[in-house]
Structure formats: structure tokens, C-alpha cells
Amino acid sequence: MTVNREIHLASRPQGWPTADNFRLVTTDVPTPGPGQIVVRNRFISVDPYMRGRMNDVKSYVPPFQLDAPLDGGAVGEVVASEADGFKPGDTVLHGLGWREYALVDAKGARTVDPNLAPVSAYLSVLGMTGLTAYAGLLDVAAMKSGETVFVSGAAGAVGSMVGQIAKLRGAARVVGSAGSAAKVERLRALGFDAAFDYHDGPVRDALKAAAPDGIDVYFDNVGGEHLEAAIGAMNLHGRAAICGMIAQYNATEPPAAPRNLALLIGKRLTLRGFLVGDHGHLREQFVQEMAGWLRDGKLSYDETVVDGIENAPEAFLGMLRGENLGKMLVRV
Amino acid sequence: MTVNREIHLASRPQGWPTADNFRLVTTDVPTPGPGQIVVRNRFISVDPYMRGRMNDVKSYVPPFQLDAPLDGGAVGEVVASEADGFKPGDTVLHGLGWREYALVDAKGARTVDPNLAPVSAYLSVLGMTGLTAYAGLLDVAAMKSGETVFVSGAAGAVGSMVGQIAKLRGAARVVGSAGSAAKVERLRALGFDAAFDYHDGPVRDALKAAAPDGIDVYFDNVGGEHLEAAIGAMNLHGRAAICGMIAQYNATEPPAAPRNLALLIGKRLTLRGFLVGDHGHLREQFVQEMAGWLRDGKLSYDETVVDGIENAPEAFLGMLRGENLGKMLVRV
The missing domain is CATH 3.90.180.10 (Medium-chain alcohol dehydrogenases, catalytic domain)
Structure with a gap:
């Protein structure tokens, strides 16, 4: 050529x-x-x-x-x-x-x-995409072993890594949302404890059924109704890593506000936006840990x-x- | 009796x-x-x-x-x-x-x-009210010397402490909003660099005029339009300590703002709700520092x-x- x-x-x-x-x-x-x-x-x-x-x-x-x-x-x-x-x-x-x-x-x-x-x-699991999942979950949201994690857009490149890394790092329960029955099925195969299609009804109801004891960490790829549902489901001292809000990237009207931000106070919640570029200090640790999981067949992408x-x-x-x-x- | x-x-x-x-x-x-x-x-x-x-x-x-x-x-x-x-x-x-x-x-x-x-x-400056201001500003929002701070409800018990503590701890600029011309005048007397009456027009415009180079820390007592304006005005890595949302305590309709939470991502902002009860470890330091400022006539309440x-x-x-x-x- x-x-x-x-x-x-x-x-x-x-x-x-x-x-x-x-x-x-x-x-x-x-x-x-x-x-x-x-x-x-x-x-x-x-x-x-x-x-x-x-x-x-x-x-x-x-x-x-x-x-x-x-x-x-x-x-x-x-x-x-x-x-x-x-x-x-x-x-x-x-x-x-x-x-x-x-x-x-x-x-x-x-x-x-x-x-x-x-x-x-190098464009996905071992690249920026994987590091986004790794840094957002472990650094920004500071997930600890034994916690319950919810990730939206969970069948996407970042979301599917978030859920798997959470399980590998000891999350007690990992819940994902996605946009089709096939994706939900795939999430279950990837080891998510629960998954739902957000088209099937209010996110709030689906999340409550999937995580009846609440969530500790929310990894947000979607924003909007998903974020509101996550805030509502959060346990005390819950943390949200805000990675993306794809629900509103093409919106021509401003999104409705999450109506429940006042819950941040009583539940002492933290919402933190992040960009992967701020977390380069984790790259070495990330590559080593991810490559190990890939080698051992513990991580699918x-x-x-x-x-x-x-x-x-x-x-x-x-x-x-x-x-x-x-x-x-x-x-x- | x-x-x-x-x-x-x-x-x-x-x-x-x-x-x-x-x-x-x-x-x-x-x-x-x-x-x-x-x-x-x-x-x-x-x-x-x-x-x-x-x-x-x-x-x-x-x-x-x-x-x-x-x-x-x-x-x-x-x-x-x-x-x-x-x-x-x-x-x-x-x-x-x-x-x-x-x-x-x-x-x-x-x-x-x-x-x-x-x-x-003991119910105000040296009590829970003062500690709320102190802990929210210095612990939750982690204000650093040289930063610009915005506080809403600034003529209230907590807000007036936030502004003064910020100045005493080296804030470059402190902006307050309040609900009357008399309160705005009082804020200026307390040492706020700028203050505005939120009835006078959109908070967003007033804040932009009061802090043309943006804000680094927002201490939220009000929520709603104030929070949206603060998110819009925040500089990279800005932090909001969410203490109260008095604008919506009596609301029977869901709040309309903030509509701009997507800015959390690109600007890497943090919103953190808190209750003073979680910050009792600061009480000794708080009492000593506040009592010193009071004794030296540096703090009014x-x-x-x-x-x-x-x-x-x-x-x-x-x-x-x-x-x-x-x-x-x-x-x-």
C-alpha cells in the first residue's frame, strides 16, 4: 500500500x-x-x-x-x-x-x-483501559476486601475489568449492569455475582435485588439514573469512582440532577471523578498483577x-x- | 420555677x-x-x-x-x-x-x-458548630494554604467559622454567599474577600465575578444551585465538603441541580459528605487552635x-x- x-x-x-x-x-x-x-x-x-x-x-x-x-x-x-x-x-x-x-x-x-x-x-487489558479499571477501583474508590462493588457499563472494556479485578482482590459481592441479555449472561460467565439489564426496569429496583445489603463501592461509567441508584444503595462511607457518564455524552438537554445527593451527608459518601493519567504511578504494579492473572487464566477480556x-x-x-x-x- | x-x-x-x-x-x-x-x-x-x-x-x-x-x-x-x-x-x-x-x-x-x-x-464557636467548620474545611476538604475557598450559607453559624478559619489558615481568597445585604456586609466585616447575596442573580454569575480564577474548595451548606455553581467554578482537583443542603430540607419537589456532575471527571473533583461525629479525633487540636484565635481577637462569632x-x-x-x-x- x-x-x-x-x-x-x-x-x-x-x-x-x-x-x-x-x-x-x-x-x-x-x-x-x-x-x-x-x-x-x-x-x-x-x-x-x-x-x-x-x-x-x-x-x-x-x-x-x-x-x-x-x-x-x-x-x-x-x-x-x-x-x-x-x-x-x-x-x-x-x-x-x-x-x-x-x-x-x-x-x-x-x-x-x-x-x-x-x-x-496493549489497547485493552494491559493498556489504558485496564489501568483505568485498576486505578479507579483500587486507588480512587479504595476498594477493600470483603466489600460489595457495583459497576455500570459492566460488559464494556473498563467495566468487565473492574468486576473481575474486584473479585480477584477479594470483593464479597460484585454486581454489574449492562444493556442486553447477552451481556448480562457474559457478566455471569466472567464471575459477577449478579448482573442485570438496565432496560428491564428501574435501576434502583434491580440494584436493590442484586445487592440487598447495599453497596460499598460504585464504579460509574454511565451517570444519571445509575448514579442516583448507586447513591441510594450505598452503605455508610461508600465511595464512587466516577469514570464516565456515557448516558449523557450525546444528550442535548441537561441531565436531571441526581435527586438524592443529600444522602452524601448522612451516609458520609464520597464521589470522586478521575482520569487514568493521574494514576501512572500504579502502572508497574498494575502490569505485574494483571499479567499474572492473565497467565494464570484468572482474567478474561x-x-x-x-x-x-x-x-x-x-x-x-x-x-x-x-x-x-x-x-x-x-x-x- | x-x-x-x-x-x-x-x-x-x-x-x-x-x-x-x-x-x-x-x-x-x-x-x-x-x-x-x-x-x-x-x-x-x-x-x-x-x-x-x-x-x-x-x-x-x-x-x-x-x-x-x-x-x-x-x-x-x-x-x-x-x-x-x-x-x-x-x-x-x-x-x-x-x-x-x-x-x-x-x-x-x-x-x-x-x-x-x-x-x-459551647454551642457555637467552641462546640459542635465550630468543629463542623474546622473538620469540614481542613480534614474533609483538606484546604491548603494559598487556595480559594467558597462557602455557602456563609453568615450562618458554621459558614461564618469556615470563612474565618480559611483565612487564618492561609487561604488566598475566601468567598461567601448569604441571603441578605446585611449578611453580605457582615461577611465583609468578618474578613471575607468577596461576598454576594444569592437573591441578586444566578449563583453561577455571582461566583464567577467573586472568584474569577475559580475555586479550589467548596464548603456546602445549601446544595442545589449553589452546588452546581461551585462544581462549575472548581479548578482541577477541587474538593467539596458537603455539610448541609438547607435549600432542599423543606422541598417537596426533587432538586433541579446540579446538572453538571460530568465535570467531576475531567476536573478530577471530589464531593464528600460528612458528619462532625466522625471527626472527634480533631477536637483537642480544634479547641486549642480556636481558643487561641479567640483570645487573640482573630475570630468573631x-x-x-x-x-x-x-x-x-x-x-x-x-x-x-x-x-x-x-x-x-x-x-x-
Whole structure:
């Protein structure tokens, strides 16, 4: 292949994005300058947080630019290098996804071992996704052995890790919510003690049935009704790690407030938002512990793979609609 | 006086309480049994949290019982004692307010020094109220020198302490909201860098004008729109100590705000509810530091005093309406 194809942001979505917000653009394969490498991407990550970057608002990461390629986590092989420490054939993890060939500054790339795990794992269980679950559960929410944990979006890439890590770290009971019967079934197979489809009725009722003695930790990927139900179910000194609120990323109306925030006082609850980037100090411990669990067959991870860069927008949209089980990836 | 008068809960309020929810009842002055004392109350505390106890709902303290005396912080003199360590004439702090004479188990009473401070101070600046401010600001919200602090209900008993303690502990800027022009003026006199009357327009706009570089700590006594504005104004890693939500204690509709909880994620914010009872380990440090500031004239405290046990319900209702400056007390 002598050309490169990449996905540009053609327009900013209002509410739910559509295919029209994206554009497939053909360019030349880039040539590396000093300190740069060119990477042939193999797997590209599409993640919920990218929806926020499509809005033109100040946030913790700058918004995507119109008529320029989107970016995000990717793993691939070095095909040309003008940087020390990288040679053609190396497998690298970097931040310039949504394209077939990426021109990457060496300081933005990290070599990974393709023999330790399938390379896609560096975008999921052994990557940012896994660390998000690990840090949110153990550092932000400070889960202790013997506690009851509830995770929403539990069949997603992060949620499915949260539930399994919780069990491996001694949680007494782990409850997950997901958006289909098939996902609920998968959660049970992954070792969740209880799981429910949030379409089946009020989250509050389902959570009460699944955790009759209340919950100590809530890992929030969804927000809204899920967060309100979790606050209601929390035991004294409960903690919520707020990782995402996918329920409202495409909302055009402000969400209704959780109506029960006053419970924070009497129950002495803590809600804490976090970004994985603040928890890099856990990376070594995370990799060691996760790799051990993977090696021992104690940890499973799901991937939903869509083929072809031209289908990256559809993969992203499907992920927002919850069509993925585990990590949504584009194979290039 | 040979009779005792006390206030009973006659009925449970729906929304805002009224005088009809209370009843003045005359009884005999009690006689102490073994291990008990009888206290002639001098000052009785009326506090926002008592509103919650008037509802028949499970909470962190049991609900008040119908046709029985209300209770709460009080200070008075021992008039009869059958308990070691207490003798007539001692001034004691205890939990059986809303009555002229209280029959108190000795383990529920603590002797205080009436020469160190006016006895009413043990219900305000040197008591639970002061410790609430101190612990919430310094322990729960972990305020650091150089930070910007916002406190709502800032002219109240707790809020006025929060603002002054923040300044004394090195806050760069302290902003308070209150419910009248007179209160705003008082906040400026107490050393607040900025203050506003929340009736004058959206809290969000007033806060932005008062703290153009954002806030690091929010001490919440009000909830609702105030909390939403604080979340919007918070800088990265901001912390809110949630002490009260007086805006909604009498609400019969669910609150409309905050609608912006998704900001917790990108800004890595923490909301933490607390009760002063969990922070007793700070009491010694608190008393020493506060007494020093009082002695040095660095700390002012306001009291709004209503006379007569028969007026305790009106004092309580006035406190809910915000008619007090500083601590609302009933002098018996």
C-alpha cells in the first residue's frame, strides 16, 4: 500500500454523532524526520471519551480539530525510523490512531512485547483501559476486601475489568449492569455475582435485588439514573469512582440532577471523578498483577473487532450504542 | 420555677414546618436516679439538621418521636446530681435541649468552663458548630494554604467559622454567599474577600465575578444551585465538603441541580459528605487552635438569641428562613 487513509472530523455532532460527521481522506504515507518514526497501525482504539473531544469546548483534553485526523490510542509496527531506540519491525503503542500510517514523535511512542500478549491487549487489558479499571477501583474508590462493588457499563472494556479485578482482590459481592441479555449472561460467565439489564426496569429496583445489603463501592461509567441508584444503595462511607457518564455524552438537554445527593451527608459518601493519567504511578504494579492473572487464566477480556479504517466511524458509533462486548477495536 | 416546660413534636411537617407542628407541654421537674443529673438549661441550640429528624425516615440519627420532647445540643447548670463527677452549680453541655429542665445520664454530659468563654459559646464557636467548620474545611476538604475557598450559607453559624478559619489558615481568597445585604456586609466585616447575596442573580454569575480564577474548595451548606455553581467554578482537583443542603430540607419537589456532575471527571473533583461525629479525633487540636484565635481577637462569632422556651419553635423556623446571623440560640 502506497497511500495512507485516515478519518477526519468533517463536522461537530449535535447530540448523537452520525456517519456524516466523519470523512475518509487519502494522503501520502509520511516520511519520518529526525526523532520520528512511521508506524503502520494494526489496531485502533475507539473510546467513549472521544465523544467529548468532538465538541468545541474546553476540557481536560483539547477538542478534535475540524478537517484534521482524529487521534487516540493505537498499536502497530514501525516501518521507518529516524529515532534512536526504534527500528522497523518494532511493535509500538502510541496516540495517533484513526489512520493507517502514523508519523509519531519518538517520545510519544512506547515499544511493547508482541510475544507477551496479543498486540491488541496493549489497547485493552494491559493498556489504558485496564489501568483505568485498576486505578479507579483500587486507588480512587479504595476498594477493600470483603466489600460489595457495583459497576455500570459492566460488559464494556473498563467495566468487565473492574468486576473481575474486584473479585480477584477479594470483593464479597460484585454486581454489574449492562444493556442486553447477552451481556448480562457474559457478566455471569466472567464471575459477577449478579448482573442485570438496565432496560428491564428501574435501576434502583434491580440494584436493590442484586445487592440487598447495599453497596460499598460504585464504579460509574454511565451517570444519571445509575448514579442516583448507586447513591441510594450505598452503605455508610461508600465511595464512587466516577469514570464516565456515557448516558449523557450525546444528550442535548441537561441531565436531571441526581435527586438524592443529600444522602452524601448522612451516609458520609464520597464521589470522586478521575482520569487514568493521574494514576501512572500504579502502572508497574498494575502490569505485574494483571499479567499474572492473565497467565494464570484468572482474567478474561473481550474484544469486539471491526475491520478496516473506513469502518472506524461505524465502530465508534456502535460503541456509543453499546454494540460492543468488551473493548471495541478497529483492525487496520 | 417548680414546673418544667418542653417542646414536643405534635405532627410531622410536610414541606416547610409551621408552629402547628410543635406543642408546648408542662411537666414536673424531674428527679435524678442513680448516675443521672438534672440540668437547668440556659441555652438551647436549634440547627438545620433537626429538620431531617422531623421526617419519619431512616437516617443517621433516629427521627424525632411524635408527642415526645425534641432534643439537641444544650448547655445549662446542674441543679441535682446522683452522678459522680457532677455537682450542683456545674455548667454542662449535653444533648437534651428543647426543654427547661433535662434529666441527663451522666455519660451524656460534659462539664465546661464558664470562665473560659460565655457558656453559649459551647454551642457555637467552641462546640459542635465550630468543629463542623474546622473538620469540614481542613480534614474533609483538606484546604491548603494559598487556595480559594467558597462557602455557602456563609453568615450562618458554621459558614461564618469556615470563612474565618480559611483565612487564618492561609487561604488566598475566601468567598461567601448569604441571603441578605446585611449578611453580605457582615461577611465583609468578618474578613471575607468577596461576598454576594444569592437573591441578586444566578449563583453561577455571582461566583464567577467573586472568584474569577475559580475555586479550589467548596464548603456546602445549601446544595442545589449553589452546588452546581461551585462544581462549575472548581479548578482541577477541587474538593467539596458537603455539610448541609438547607435549600432542599423543606422541598417537596426533587432538586433541579446540579446538572453538571460530568465535570467531576475531567476536573478530577471530589464531593464528600460528612458528619462532625466522625471527626472527634480533631477536637483537642480544634479547641486549642480556636481558643487561641479567640483570645487573640482573630475570630468573631455571631449569635442570634431568642428568649423563652415557648419561642423555640419560632427560633427554629426563623433559622430555616435564614433570619439568624451566626448561631441561632434559645435562651431559657
